[in-house]
Amino acid sequence: MSGYLRTPKLKALGLVLAAVLMLLGLAASVFLGFARIHPRDALDAYLAFNGSNEHLIIRTARVPRALIATAVGASLAVAGALMQAFTRNPLASPSLFGINSGAAFALVVVSALWSLDSLTTVAWASYAGAALAAVMVYALGSIGRDGMTPIKVTLAGSAMTALFSSLTSGVLLVNGRSFDQVLGWLVGSVANRTLDTLLLVLPYIAGSLLAAFAMAGSVNLLSMGDEVARGLGGRTALIRAAMAVIVVLLAGASVAIAGPIAFVGIVIPHLSRALVGPDHRWLLPMCALLGANLLLFADTGARFILPGKETPVGVVTALIGIPFLIAVARRQKHE
Amino acid sequence: MSSYNKQAAGVPSLSRGRRRFAVIAGLFLLLIAAFLVSTGVGSMYISPLDVLKTLLGIGQDTHEVVILQLRVPRMLTAVLVGTALAVSGAILQGIIRNPLASPDLVGITGGASVAAVSFLLYGVGTMSIHWLPLFAISGAVISAALMYVLAWKDGVSPLRMVLIGIGLATAASAITSVLLISGPVQQAARALSWMTGSVYGTGWKDVRMLLPWVGLGLPLSALLARHLNLYALGDELATGTGSRVQLYRFLALGLSVMLAGAAAAVSGAVAFVGLMAPHLGRQLVGPRYGTLIPASAMIGAILVLVSDAIARTAFHPVEIPAGVITSAIGAPFFIILLFWASRRR
Numbered sequence: 001m002s003g004y005l006r007t008p009k010l011k012a013l014g015l016v017l018a019a020v021l022m023l024l025g026l027a028a029s030v031f032l033g034f035a036r037i038h039p040r041d042a043l044d045a046y047l048a049f050n051g052s053n054e055h056l057i058i059r060t061a062r063v064p065r066a067l068i069a070t071a072v073g074a075s076l077a078v079a080g081a082l083m084q085a086f087t088r089n090p091l092a093s094p095s096l097f098g099i100n101s102g103a104a105f106a107l108v109v110v111s112a113l114w115s116l117d118s119l120t121t122v123a124w125a126s127y128a129g130a131a132l133a134a135v136m137v138y139a140l141g142s143i144g145r146d147g148m149t150p151i152k153v154t155l156a157g158s159a160m161t162a163l164f165s166s167l168t169s170g171v172l173l174v175n176g177r178s179f180d181q182v183l184g185w186l187v188g189s190v191a192n193r194t195l196d197t198l199l200l201v202l203p204y205i206a207g208s209l210l211a212a213f214a215m216a217g218s219v220n221l222l223s224m225g226d227e228v229a230r231g232l233g234g235r236t237a238l239i240r241a242a243m244a245v246i247v248v249l250l251a252g253a254s255v256a257i258a259g260p261i262a263f264v265g266i267v268i269p270h271l272s273r274a275l276v277g278p279d280h281r282w283l284l285p286m287c288a289l290l291g292a293n294l295l296l297f298a299d300t301g302a303r304f305i306l307p308g309k310e311t312p313v314g315v316v317t318a319l320i321g322i323p324f325l326i327a328v329a330r331r332q333k334h335e
Numbered sequence: 336m337s338s339y340n341k342q343a344a345g346v347p348s349l350s351r352g353r354r355r356f357a358v359i360a361g362l363f364l365l366l367i368a369a370f371l372v373s374t375g376v377g378s379m380y381i382s383p384l385d386v387l388k389t390l391l392g393i394g395q396d397t398h399e400v401v402i403l404q405l406r407v408p409r410m411l412t413a414v415l416v417g418t419a420l421a422v423s424g425a426i427l428q429g430i431i432r433n434p435l436a437s438p439d440l441v442g443i444t445g446g447a448s449v450a451a452v453s454f455l456l457y458g459v460g461t462m463s464i465h466w467l468p469l470f471a472i473s474g475a476v477i478s479a480a481l482m483y484v485l486a487w488k489d490g491v492s493p494l495r496m497v498l499i500g501i502g503l504a505t506a507a508s509a510i511t512s513v514l515l516i517s518g519p520v521q522q523a524a525r526a527l528s529w530m531t532g533s534v535y536g537t538g539w540k541d542v543r544m545l546l547p548w549v550g551l552g553l554p555l556s557a558l559l560a561r562h563l564n565l566y567a568l569g570d571e572l573a574t575g576t577g578s579r580v581q582l583y584r585f586l587a588l589g590l591s592v593m594l595a596g597a598a599a600a601v602s603g604a605v606a607f608v609g610l611m612a613p614h615l616g617r618q619l620v621g622p623r624y625g626t627l628i629p630a631s632a633m634i635g636a637i638l639v640l641v642s643d644a645i646a647r648t649a650f651h652p653v654e655i656p657a658g659v660i661t662s663a664i665g666a667p668f669f670i671i672l673l674f675w676a677s678r679r680r
Contacts, residue, residue, distance in 0.1 A: 095505070096501065096505070140670055143670075151435075151497060151498075154497070154498060154501065155440070155497065155501075155669075156669075156670075158440055158501045158504070159440070159665075159666055159669045159670075160666070162439065162440065162606050162607070162662060162665075162666070163662050163663070163665075163666035165508075166531050166532075166606055166656075166658050166659050166663075167659060167662065167663065169530070169531040169659065170531065170656065170659030173531075173653070173654075173655055174650050174653045174655055186512075187509075187512040187516065262505055262509065263505070306517055309516070309517060311516075311517075312512070312513075312516065314512075315509045315510075315512055315513045318505060318506055318508075318509030319506065319509060321502075321505075321506075322502055322503075322505075322506045325498075325499075325502035325505075326485050326499055326502060329486075329495055329498035329499050329502065330485070330486075330495065330499075
């Protein structure tokens, strides 16, 4: 249960390789697509901007898109890993446990009642929705004497997802404003987003990621079980509270920028665990890097699936995620 | 869910039998009342008495068109959809032996949605709309078969089946989104409303489309009731009492999928009805399928009728899909259910 990369040296090498791959992914995301971009132009767009179409595409579309994919992928993957440690349920992830759809619902409600002109409103609505869903699923899943059983918390998550997504379409149909725009956003996509939204939530994402890495040792304690953790001097309630806040901030920020993107939070933690093992000090950074990679490459590849149209990256990750989910579900012990 | 099994094994007594009959008769009257009231509400209010008069052919001419051409077929569709989803859910809960299962949570409805949306977007020009139920049912069959096969590993465990079903439901909704985005934009609103589950705009053709499936499904499920009762005791006991467990389980799953698929073909995914109706039914008439199926069927019909009436009037003049209302009722219901399930243990 210690992953393919056994020694610290190998693990560090794995992290470096993942980082290199991420840089390649960033480059691919900027250069490849309907309009091919020459690396030279990409540099010029920032160093010697001349207002040409190509330079505009680079500055307003390609580069923001690549950066958003990186941030969202890293956030969702780390949020998933933390949730899995928190609930000790291998299926926990922001999309299956209703947190993404809760954030999406809050966003749609806010956009219907007021407007989404203010980016700050977008972010706070998203955080509030994510927090609401997290609290509801947690409360629901832990009701009763036997606590949080995997089946209870998973069904609670799926019921909350069903509730939020049908309420979301209800609000959309009643409101009817900017319908197709919101529809595209609801599938989860990193296309046509502005850099401003990213910059607004970036401090929260960066802070949450750093906090997560910093408390990786405490997360390790928690995954040994509450009693062991307490015996070893861990303040479990505090750790859990901090983890919950981090998860809500990461998932909420991702939804605010890119809409609800499914399965990154379940695929990447499992892949990373297979590589570097269950130690969160290695696992969480690996999740961040691989999560960014998944979204970068999935988004770049998706540009070539439907000719002339954009396939939202949320769809691609959902299709990649299914075999993983099935494998994880099949590995569960017979009840 | 041991209490669930024990309940099913309970011996019925005479007084219970009489009580069950009274409950079923009461549900029937409630269904009639719900039908008359919900036929009357809408942009033009007509009192239940006038609705009844018009149905008997002694009402005003002005009401006749609204009621007979617009309202009644829609209400009949709601009744048939509710019935189909409720019976489908009751059977599925019996087979999976898990009271939390329902066709929408485990992706059966999602599979039907994928097939139906692709038909609506790409097939309608070349094929008659009458093929729609067949497509939806095939989609439901494929996702149910996938769920069963993928959950098989030295037998099917309920947990694995539910988890894989939830995954399939997520995949199905992703595929549906791709179809919506890649298809004609102007149909997206209609398709979204359809996906949320709505009987908006249904007419006599929908009633004609759905009636054979429900008309066939109800008697068949009554025939299977005895075997479904036995499943609650566990596979070994059921085999011991002479039931051909594998064969009848297969038939029952097929029936459940057929009903859910047919309902989805007409109304889309009306969520939580397949979960709620059998539970309410079990509370009222107990777990034996002979009475549980008719009771659930009527509760399901009432749920969809009432939800549709609320959906039509709550945000007037805008209509929201009935599925939004059933979710809004269903999710809190589900919470209570989880609470019960964990307390009984």
